[in-house]
Amino acid sequence: MSDTIKGLKAIVFGERDDVAGPAIRACLEAAGAEIVHENTACFV
């Protein structure tokens, strides 16, 4: 999996009451992706 993600540029959309942006960022960065934009939305 990390081979597929390594080196990719990623846009992260998180949700406050679901998986927040920082958590997705941490996972993707650990797998070698570069985060070019991160946002956490609130749908309530």
Add this chain to the structure above:
Amino acid sequence: MTTTPVIREFSYCLAHVPELVQYGSKPMREISRDPSLADRIVAATRSFEAAAAYPPNQAFIGRIRPEELASIERPWFAAAAESAEQANEMSVGPYGEIVSEALFYSLLWQADILSPPLFEVHDDVAHRMEKVLAAHPVLPDASPHREPSEAAAAAAHDLEEGHPLPLMFDGREVAWFHRDNRAEGREDENLMAHTLLENLCTKASGALALSWLLRRAELEPDAIDYVITCGEEAVGDRYQRGGGGMAKAIAQMVGCSRASGMDVKNFCAAPANAILTACALVKAGLHERVAVVGGGSLAKLGMKFLSFLDKGVPILDDCLGAMAFLITKDDGVSPIVRLDEGAVGRAPIGASASDEAVYRSLVVEPLSALGLTIPDVDRFAPELQNPEIMEHAGSGDVARKNYRKIAAMAVMSGQLEKKEMKSFVERVGMSGFAPTQGHIPSAVPYLGHAIDALRSGDIQRAMFVGKASLFLGRCTDLFDGVSFLLEPNPAA
């Protein structure tokens, strides 16, 4: 000398306002792009009978327990009152009431103190509105502002640049809502009709909840020392938008002439923070009886309406929510908020925003400070948005998502086996039942039910976890959270 504060009373009310849905933020923006949506919105709203019988609304005003919702077949909006008489009966609960749009307009009228008036009502309707207010057993008995003589109303129209907002009822225009038409208000975009309507909706619904709180507590308005509001409105003119004043506005409307007050702002987590602030004021001996009040949010009406139109479902985000809580010195009976060192959860600025860090700060550490673990809590109250509204909009069951995170935290902390997660959530959780009104659904809708359950001995401990999306203000990328634990009064 300090005293232990208690949460002695509470109230919960709804205003069913289908004609105001068009003035919610999302509907207004969409209607400006496609005016035909206005008629579609009206056609998709539901009757007062349907809103009164709606099971989540019944749970909100205390006619059923939130734990009972899980056993009521979906869709909940299929529930209906058999007659107008039954709907009226179902609209009044032990915790408060669901008022009709006609009654809410009367409250808006009563809430307006400006001259020339913001709320201008047709003469033939005015008399009916006055009778409705006078006949209501709970509402303040002050007469509405009756200054709008024909001359003043005509002047107001002459001064209007653009049109006042029409307020409809049963398809008929019954009133208008103006901007501030005084010389000092005319050039101020913060005093436009729509912004002032938002603020007056918060004031009127908050006054409804505070009136119910006083009735339940069997207190005269003068018994209240201090009022704290926790809404998301921004009251003020161009030099101090958001300056506040809602607390004293509501207290004045209800006749709390001895009270002072202030507004606490913290997005959705403001109610929990306002309750903690009230507890601190009572504990420090500054005040004896503090009312915390949250009025409704016009902006959030119809926020998910496009999804409802797409699916042919009635627009369910059609109610303003309001609630109030009374915090007093220890009465030896009412539940207490644990204010021991470290027992109140918070989200420090320097902490990580990861779920693990957030729930460690909000749940694990406060409980640990009291020598408790997550499974020691009988009920958790997180964000309690009605899932039937959220799921239709594709946002899922917010309460359930929060329960899963609490359960996962318990597993990560070694306090729960992974295989026990499902049964744990069933034991400590409940369905969301609050209207999607921003701060209203944030943990405290369960506070009234929790107080009843603690008094009856059904539960021994309830934890309230509120969250706030501070990043929506564009001044920070932070979020906030707060939690507190409610327990029976040791002397009870």
